[in-house]
């Protein structure tokens with residue numbers, strides 16, 4: 049599944065993604081000269097945060113548009129267009145970092161395998177992703193809107209993977225990681241502006257709605273707003289029901 053990204057819209061309306069990620073960088077605690085891989089780096093803001101600690105960071109993202117934007121914003125840093133399910137780094141990195149990206153990757157087994165291989169022994173994997181329950185109300189509204197509009201909801205276009213802590217811990221341990229910490233927590237997230245929900249849908253629901261015409265998409269956006277407004281719009285502010293899965297795991301073997 050190819051996911052199309054609009055790097056400008058991402059930076060203009062969704063900069064909360066990297067703002068929340070700053071506390072994850074503190075958890076990573078980059079050390080001077082460490083080699084750090086940022087998986088799904090988007091437009092590079094957190095790779096740049098990591099570089100402020102004098103670590104050497106490589107940002108990768110499957111979207112060429114995101115990587116071009118990141119390279120333009122941060123010319124001194126290194127970025128590569130790379131799919132984490134296909135990457136082939138071996139024992140290279142002191143740490144792998146990822147924020148708000150892993151839930152877009154359907155081939156989790158391959159991704160975790162490739163991250164494990166990319167790490168040096170004793171390397172750490174510090175990440176946050178959408179977890180069980182993430183954006184459940186938005187997904188429900190999308191399904192209901194399409195049902196009411198008599199538009200088909202195509203399961204194969206559903207692009208996200210939102211695991212429980214137990215499920216993801218098992219996957220990490222099966223790969224050989226020791227999990228120091230894993231937690232699923234609710235983080236209601238403010239969406240910028242009066243048309244925040246609409247902008248979010250335009251940016252992120254394109255996969256789910258890919259088989260619809262522009263006109264049909266507009267109908268779905270409007271229906272979702274109508275359905276979600278009573279519970280998720282207060283004081284001129286849209287809130288998205290984000291649930292985050294945050295963890296720290298270490299590669300103890302080779």
Ligand code: BEZ
Nearest residue numbers: 148178182183208252290
């Ligand atoms: C998230 O960061 O949780 C997310 C963002 C866009 C779509 C789905 C989930």
